[in-house]
Amino acid sequence: MISAKISHYLESFGAWLLALIWAGPLLYAAWAAFHPPAYIANFDLFAPLTLDNFRTAWNTAPFARYFLNSFAYVSMTLAGQFVLCTLAAFAFARFSFPGRDIAFMLVLVQLMIMPDQLIVKNYELMSRLNLVDTTTAISLPYMASAFGTFLLRQTFKQIPRELEEAARVEGAGWLRVLWKVYVPLGKPTYIAYGLVSVSHHWNNFLWPLVITNSVNTRPLTVGLAIFGAPESGVNFAIITAGTLIAVAPLLIAFLLFQRQFVQSFMRSGIK
């Protein structure tokens, strides 16, 4: 009994120690961002607090513009994904059309090979379409998502046919059935997928880096990479302040809706 208690305490201690290590880097970044650059390397509990780093960071890079770009890219991607994946998922879940199974296999290819790995040809394609350095070009390759299609197809398949038939008897067309029956019942999946998609694209880097080359289109991650590059000559306190500015929206959203966030990741992981 006593040894059980001891091992319980030991485990709690281990869990908390690991939590501290895991929270450490971010907490340290926050500490550095709120203190004068002179205190970066020597931790002093009574160092004076300051907002100067944030002011300087905000003025060094066009963060407002980056936010706007990220917001435009993420919402455009999500809107496209919702529409395209809903239609495709509905087709796969409720219709039998020639070549359906092969088509579905071809869709699943994208679970392995994302547009990120095909940067060379996707860049060429975008430049042929005259879309290089546009928000559309950042979004377009992700709009049809294998993951979203798969997730919504699973959801739609679980919806009882009787609900659909009732609507059909009343003379509703397929799109109406989709809109009035399937979409509302799929709401939890839409929320989960939306959260995963938003956080993925808000954090996405390689493709946006390749396809953008101006302030007007660059999302936060790309802006942050330029801002934080050693050759830009900005000091670390300002870099951490800029980094915190960039991660703030998603981080705050996560801390507020932690439970839903984690659950949505759980749900979305079941492929």
Add this chain to the structure above:
Amino acid sequence: MTVVRVSNQVYGWLLFFPAAVMFFLFTHYPILATLKASFFSTPRGARPARFVGLENYRVMFDDPVFWKVLGNNFIFAAGTIPLSIGLALLMAVWVNGKLSGRSIVRTAYFTPTVLPMIAVANIWLFFYTPQIGLLDGLTGLLGFPSRNWLGEPSTVMSCLIVMTIWKEAGFFMIFYLAALQSISPELQDAGRIEGAGRWYFFRRVTWPLLMPTTVFILFNAVINAFKLVDHLFIMTKGGPNNASSLLLYYIYEVAFSFWDTAYASTLTMALLAVLAVLALSQFVYLERRTHYQ
């Protein structure tokens, strides 16, 4: 009756059509175009691409940098995956059990997951900075001399691996947590009545039940290890002397710094081959499992 069925078939295709166009344009067409480009030379100025057969592949097999980055990629995978999966399991068991402040601990574990890799790299870059960085501060306390952690071929990969484990473990934890919560508490009770110790119970009951989850995480983690390169842009640019470069980063460099698109396409085919082998082995494994059930 037949009329209805035909129109339904057409309807199904119409619903899928918009997505199909996009899938084709940005996934299937680029794959085929990459394959084709890998058999041609890079067009330069007025000189169009010409068919060179397997020449690009010969160059690739003779390219020491290619073998270097491929090897790095396997080291990166081998270094990050077992530890992050092990830690993920430990984390999941802890936050699934009776732990005071459980939700705070869980938040701490998961938070790195929601940060962009670029932000993570910005923060960790400082830890590895010589003299003023946290790591040098710690080793300095122990009396070791200052090191340029990211500037030396012998240490740079370990630094990136540690950072990646920090970033990824919390994400894998979520899947374990989901799996643990689906194990019925009655099993636990039965185990306790039988007098099974916690460790015995874990080894004989929990771990086998978690096996499908482990396989799922494992394959995703391996594939992910071949996709993750964001941190290299901030921390090392693949250096020093390609010691930290990974395959996808090398593709980016060849394509967008040297503008050798043909060779970049050949390298992309190598990457796709690796991903395809991994995907197929996952598929085969899952097939075999379903036969057993």
